Amino acid sequence: MKIASIISMKHDHMLQQLPVGIMLINKEDCIEFANAMAREICELDDDNELRPLSEVIDHPATINVKQLHQHVDSIDTIKSNQQKILSVYRPFFSEQGTLTGVILMFESLQIFDKQVLEFTDKKMLESIIKESMKHHHSDFRVVMADNTEWFVSQNWNQLNEKQTQRVDLLATKAIHARREILERVQISANWGAGSLEIISKPLWNHGKIAGCMQFINKNREQDTEEELKMAQHLIRKLESSYRMSDIIAASPAMKIAKEQAKLYANMDTPIMIKGEVGTGKQMMARAIHDLSEWRDYPFYYVRFSELQNALSSQFPINQKGTYYIYMDSKLPQDIQEQLLEKMTKLPHIRIIFGTVKAIHSTDWMDDLYDILQRYVLVLPNLKERSEDFQPLISSILNMLDQKYQKKVAAIDDQVLARLLNQDWPGNVMQLEQTLENIVLRVSFGTEVLTMAHLEEGVDSSVETGTTVDKSLQEAIDQFEKDYIFSALKQNQFNKSKTARELGVSVRNLYYKMEKYNMERGANS
Numbered sequence: 140m141k142i143a144s145i146i147s148m149k150h151d152h153m154l155q156q157l158p159v160g161i162m163l164i165n166k167e168d169c170i171e172f173a174n175a176m177a178r179e180i181c182e183l184d185d186d187n188e189l190r191p192l193s194e195v196i197d198h199p200a201t202i203n204v205k206q207l208h209q210h211v212d213s214i215d216t217i218k219s220n221q222q223k224i225l226s227v228y229r230p231f232f233s234e235q236g237t238l239t240g241v242i243l244m245f246e247s248l249q250i251f252d253k254q255v256l257e258f259t260d261k262k263m264l265e266s267i268i269k270e271s272m273k274h275h276h277s278d279f280r281v282v283m284a285d286n287t288e289w290f291v292s293q294n295w296n297q298l299n300e301k302q303t304q305r306v307d308l309l310a311t312k313a314i315h316a317r318r319e320i321l322e323r324v325q326i327s328a329n330w331g332a333g334s335l336e337i338i339s340k341p342l343w344n345h346g347k348i349a350g351c352m353q354f355i356n357k358n359r360e361q362d363t364e365e366e367l368k369m370a371q372h373l374i375r376k377l378e379s380s381y382r383m384s385d386i387i388a389a390s391p392a393m394k395i396a397k398e399q400a401k402l403y404a405n406m407d408t409p410i411m412i413k414g415e416v417g418t419g420k421q422m423m424a425r426a427i428h429d430l431s432e433w434r435d436y437p438f439y440y441v442r443f444s445e446l447q448n449a450l451s452s453q454f455p456i457n458q459k460g461t462y463y464i465y466m467d468s469k470l471p472q473d474i475q476e477q478l479l480e481k482m483t484k485l486p487h488i489r490i491i492f493g494t495v496k497a498i499h500s501t502d503w504m505d506d507l508y509d510i511l512q513r514y515v516l517v518l519p520n521l522k523e524r525s526e527d528f529q530p531l532i533s534s535i536l537n538m539l540d541q542k543y544q545k546k547v548a549a550i551d552d553q554v555l556a557r558l559l560n561q562d563w564p565g566n567v568m569q570l571e572q573t574l575e576n577i578v579l580r581v582s583f584g585t586e587v588l589t590m591a592h593l594e595e596g597v598d599s600s601v602e603t604g605t606t607v608d609k610s611l612q613e614a615i616d617q618f619e620k621d622y623i624f625s626a627l628k629q630n631q632f633n634k635s636k637t638a639r640e641l642g643v644s645v646r647n648l649y650y651k652m653e654k655y656n657m658e659r660g661a662n663s
């Protein structure tokens with residue numbers, strides 16, 4: 140049986156994508172299959188299958204592999220261009236255990252040397268970092284420019300999911316902004332009381348951004364006061380930031396929810412807002428507060444899990460204002476009783492519940508369950524609000540413009556179609572994060588987001604602005620990358636055609652694509 144047919148079609152795509160040369164050699168020492176990288180390194184045409192391997196490589200070691208049934212490492216020479224390659228030959232067995240052929244994996248020695256050099260650089264850096272750690276109490280990590288985490292100190296993993304996302308975003312920001320960013324974030328239970336200070340510093344290597352180093356300092360009691368002030372300031376800002384008019388409602392389901400909310404705002408009964416994560420429950424609660432008679436009093440955000448820990452003497456619901464209570468856990472009977480008492484005896488408080496889960500009568504005291512069921516407002520998932528997409532995207536881009544001054548104003552129709560078809564488990568919040576990630580990566584001057592931005596996560600537009608925010612080399616690289624990308628696109632990603640058009644060898648084109656992190660299409 141042919142070995143190429145044993146390695147089924149589904150593996151073919153994967154083999155094509157691998158950054159090393161791969162060839163399948165049959166028992167007669169003929170090439171049955173060569174992936175894109177192998178063809179490129181050996182300068183083979185597409186129809187080279189079944190050509191004897193000895194015509195391509197000087198004295199291949201297949202004989203030894205077949206005799207010894209063991210893998211052989213070697214440095215070989217390519218006949219056509221005398222290039223050296225670093226090869227590994229492995230015997231390939233059928234399911235019955237008989238030898239079917241040989242798998243040859245290889246890498247150009249030139250590329251290998253480059254990697255070794257980079258690795259050595261990193262090794263040196265690693266030892267410096269380890270040394271500096273002995274004298275530093277911060278937890279820290281190093282993220283490379285391609286977003287891979289290269290070094291992480293021991294306690295770093297104690298970050299919760301939300302903090303991790305935030306810290307990841309800060310790393311990306313620092314890399315793109317090429318400057319140090321300092322941010323303090325809210326505490327997580329694992330770290331004890333206090334605050335976290337996150338410092339994200341870009342790392343430079345030979346004048347180019349190589350990545351980012353992030354430190355986390357745990358500031359405990361001494362920072363609490365400052366933290367409190369900042370939190371109050373933030374809360375005040377947030378309190379004033381949601382009006383009913385801020386809520387985008389072009390879809391029928393959202394229009395209904397908004398009308399219902401306006402109605403409920405004039406009443407003083409408790410309300411329940413149901414909706415998946417990120418559908419805008421808190422935003423809606425704030426908008427209701429803003430329209431209600433409690434608008435001049437504070438808006439409090441309380442979680443059920445916090446109520447559970449509260450002693451009755453300091454039950455957190457007692458001040459005049461609106462309480463948005465996020466139902467993140469079940470409530471024990473005694474806390475339910477206290478809550479019910481507050482709701483019935485304190486007319487100066489307004490309660491809005493928010494939940495992502497269904498409410499089951501068995502979990503609740505009858506009276507409380509009745510209240511929870513009475514005035515319910517349901518926020519639809521983003522997927523059910525296709526009419527809201529376009530206005531939401533415009534509003535998010537506008538908000539991102541204020542935040543980053545990138546001036547990205549729109550997305551093209553293809554991107555819109557893709558976003559509409561995608562699943563959004565995190566709803567509007569996820570849409571915001573997705574757009575923020577893309578906007579952060581595109582270069583200044585990009586006005587419309589295209590599929591290239593979406594798929595690659597990197598910018599492919601030609602810089603049009605005159606702002607000098609890059610070194611000359613970076614600007615040249617950016618131009619080269621954009622130019623190659625347009626040429627590839629124009630030729631439906633056919634590498635040979637593109638290389639011919641650009642006047643470079645296919646090999647050189649692949650090298651550039653690797654350098655600029657461009658996808659290798661399967662139709663090379």
Ligand SMILES: Nc1ncnc2c1ncn2[C@@H]1O[C@H](COP(=O)(O)OP(=O)(O)OP(=O)(O)O)[C@@H](O)[C@H]1O
Nearest residue numbers: 385386387388415416417418419420421422567568
């Ligand atoms: N209709 C809308 N118009 C404008 N912005 C919206 C809309 N819906 C949601 N958003 C935005 O989506 C983000 C998430 O909203 P919010 O935090 O209120 O969601 P949530 O349902 O309370 O989330 P969670 O369940 O995680 O607490 C906010 O930034 C909010 O501004």
